[in-house]
Amino acid sequence: MQDFTKLPSTVREFDFFVDGKWIDRGSRGQSERLSPGHDVPVTRTVRCTKEDLDHAVAVARRAFNAKTWSTVSGAERAAVLLRAATGIRDKLDELAYWETLETGKAISQCRGEIEAAAGHYEYAAGVARTLSGEAFNNLGDKMFGLVTRQPIGVIGLITPWNFPFIILAERIPYMLAAGCTIVAKPAEVTSASTLMMAEILTESGLPDGVFNVVPGSGSEVGQAMIEHVDIDVLSFTGSIDVGRRVLLASASNFKKLSLELGGKNPQIVYADANLEDAADGVAFGLCFNAGQCCVSGSRLIVEKTVAREFEKLLIEKLSRVRTGDVLDPETQLGAIVTDEHQAKILGYVQTGLNEGAVLSCGGKSLEAHAGRFVEPTLLTNVRNDMVVAREEIFGPVLAMIEFETIDEAIGIANDNIFGLSASIWTSDIDKAVETMRRVQAGRTWVNTTISGGPELPIGGFKQSGNGRETGVYGVEEYTEVKSIHIELGKRNHWVS
Ligand code: TAP
Numbered sequence: 001m002q003d004f005t006k007l008p009s010t011v012r013e014f015d016f017f018v019d020g021k022w023i024d025r026g027s028r029g030q031s032e033r034l035s036p037g038h039d040v041p042v043t044r045t046v047r048c049t050k051e052d053l054d055h056a057v058a059v060a061r062r063a064f065n066a067k068t069w070s071t072v073s074g075a076e077r078a079a080v081l082l083r084a085a086t087g088i089r090d091k092l093d094e095l096a097y098w099e100t101l102e103t104g105k106a107i108s109q110c111r112g113e114i115e116a117a118a119g120h121y122e123y124a125a126g127v128a129r130t131l132s133g134e135a136f137n138n139l140g141d142k143m144f145g146l147v148t149r150q151p152i153g154v155i156g157l158i159t160p161w162n163f164p165f166i167i168l169a170e171r172i173p174y175m176l177a178a179g180c181t182i183v184a185k186p187a188e189v190t191s192a193s194t195l196m197m198a199e200i201l202t203e204s205g206l207p208d209g210v211f212n213v214v215p216g217s218g219s220e221v222g223q224a225m226i227e228h229v230d231i232d233v234l235s236f237t238g239s240i241d242v243g244r245r246v247l248l249a250s251a252s253n254f255k256k257l258s259l260e261l262g263g264k265n266p267q268i269v270y271a272d273a274n275l276e277d278a279a280d281g282v283a284f285g286l287c288f289n290a291g292q293c294c295v296s297g298s299r300l301i302v303e304k305t306v307a308r309e310f311e312k313l314l315i316e317k318l319s320r321v322r323t324g325d326v327l328d329p330e331t332q333l334g335a336i337v338t339d340e341h342q343a344k345i346l347g348y349v350q351t352g353l354n355e356g357a358v359l360s361c362g363g364k365s366l367e368a369h370a371g372r373f374v375e376p377t378l379l380t381n382v383r384n385d386m387v388v389a390r391e392e393i394f395g396p397v398l399a400m401i402e403f404e405t406i407d408e409a410i411g412i413a414n415d416n417i418f419g420l421s422a423s424i425w426t427s428d429i430d431k432a433v434e435t436m437r438r439v440q441a442g443r444t445w446v447n448t449t450i451s452g453g454p455e456l457p458i459g460g461f462k463q464s465g466n467g468r469e470t471g472v473y474g475v476e477e478y479t480e481v482k483s484i485h486i487e488l489g490k491r492n493h494w495v496s
Contacts, residue, residue: 004097005327007040012098014045014191016052016215017198019059020208028052031188031215036104036335037326037371043102045191048216050224053183056212057230060154060181063209070151070179078125081173083204085121088114088169091200095193097327099165102190104335104371105289106326110165116453117169120470123454124173127475131177144486149479151179152256153232156225158218158246159194160238161187161337162292162394167237168194170458172201172211174474175235183212183231185222189337191215218242229253233478236260237294240392240417240463258467258477260294260459262392263420266413267297267449268435270406270426271306277447278425279313282398285423285449287321287376290334291396292341294464295421297449299389300378300400301412307402311380315361318376323366335371336395342372345395352379352388352399362396384412392418406431414440419461423449442468 002008011032015022029047034040064070069077088095096110103110136145155175159167164186175182186194191213198213214221222242226234226249236246237260250257267285269278285297302310324331336342342365349363362377374395382389382399389399403409413422413435422441426432432446442460445451452458457468467477 002094002097004093007035007038007327008042008101011041012043012192014043014195014215016046016048016213017195018052018056018212018214020202033102033189035101035371036337037100037369039371043098043192045188045195045215047188048214048221050220052216053185053214053221053224053228056183056214057154057156057228059209060183060212061230063207064151064153064181066209068207069176069181069210072179074129074131074177077128077177077179080201080205081121081125081128081176084173084201084206085118085125087200087204088118088121088197091196095165095196098192098196100326102192103161103164104326104337106331106334108329108331109289109334113163113166117166120169120454121173124177124475127174127472128177131475131479139485142488144488146484146486148482148484149178149476150482152478152480153180154230155180155182155478156228156231156234157182157184158222158225158234158236158238159184159186161190162289162294164190165193165197168197170469170474171235172197174470175478176206176210177475178478180233180478181210183214183225185214185216185225188215188217223249226250227252231255233258235469243465258469259465260467260469261418261420261463261465263294263296263418263460263464264299264390264392264416265295265297265418265421265423265441266299266301266439267423268409268413268425268439269300269302269306269310270409270424270428270431271303272427272431273425273447274427275306275310275313279310279317281423281425281447281449282314283317283321283376286398287318287333287396288450290336290374292337292394293450295443295450296394297423298393298398299413300398301403301409302400303409304402304404307400311360311378311400314378318361318378321376323373324369326371333373333376333396335373339372341394342374345374345393345397348388348391348393348395349377349379349397352382352386352397355386355388357382357386357388357399360400384415390416406434410435410438414438417463420464421445
């Protein structure tokens, strides 16, 4: 029995999961994962091939056509999803442990995400039962109209390394509630929790072949998935560059796309805000998942009159973010996913300094722990046309820009290719609502950040993607809408 407070004594090996069972890896290659927070090997996962993907898609298609899931009642789907939520909670310790080891997240954050994931299954169970269409009884005596929803079919699901389990939970239960079947390809470095979820779903009574996992590289399995002509919908969460490839590859069969891409998300702090609360929120929005977060609050747009005072409050908060072993429940700052990514983040800090930004705090790697960590970093004297204000750094690096008027604040916030999320800090309700209405972002927060549950949809404006996940929208996204006209009574013949 694994002690979840200590590193594993052996590397855990995973096969892959298709048609309701584990498939032995045979002679396939493996990918070994070093824990980002400890730099020791923790898991080994199979590198599936294009042929494995073809097989899994055929299995998912067969399951869809067999109607073991696609046409069963919402009540039956809900029962499976509710059991899955219980299954997740039963395995919370184990899931959080392996997720921490593969991602480098602080364990307390992992536990929170896994608990939240169970909530998505519960919420989607409700939507499975309430999903309905429309009836048109206003078409005259001789015509009756209906609009129904039906599952689209087979979904290809590609997920990133930064939130392997919660992103999965923001997709799978909604897809299943709609009645679709799924083939998932998690990021190669963080496949464990997706494979564990496949087993939980099967134990929860999900029919074989409805959820399948084919781990492997993006360049082989991912690319084959986005080009696949027997996949009806592709749900992709990841970078804008791969998102563009997904868009182009979808031309193979005009598959429907749901794209959740990057963000360069503004934190707008007005002078009338409770500045202590705002400093705490901005610190959290920056350090959550060590900044490796699509909705990370990475651009601080602060009113000039309070800029110095706010900078001081923020530095004080950032200096007290707890670092340490990611398996320690007290640790708040997680590790950086790979050496290359750490070098990229620190490279951005240098680029900012070269462009004239001033290093207000942080800026280096944290040497005190095994693994790789970056200090929470604040760059001031930033203009919105600098690289550090325009590009997604995906690390705990915050670019601070000052403004004088509400129009200027909103203009800076919107002057970016991304439009994923925005946070607004003010005690003036008129200002909050005006900013919220004018800011181009799919998710907005007032006097808070990175909060929410399954009820509200997530997704981006502009180049942050298209489509919406979670909420009722998250189920509807994976349905086809059909209109039905029913003529009543005797037909008036066209050919008399
Ligand atoms: P990517 O490099 O884009 O990887 C995402 C997924 O795509 C991985 O599973 C990857 O596989 C796969 N992939 C790579 N090349 C592919 C190809 N040619 N065809 C198909 N799939 C391919 O992103 P990342 O670095 O993992 O994640 C960070 C990015 O995701 C950031 O930009 C972040 O903002 C975004 N993100 C967005 C959201 C939302 S909700 N908008 C949430 C989380 C993350 P391998 O890694 O196994 O090669």
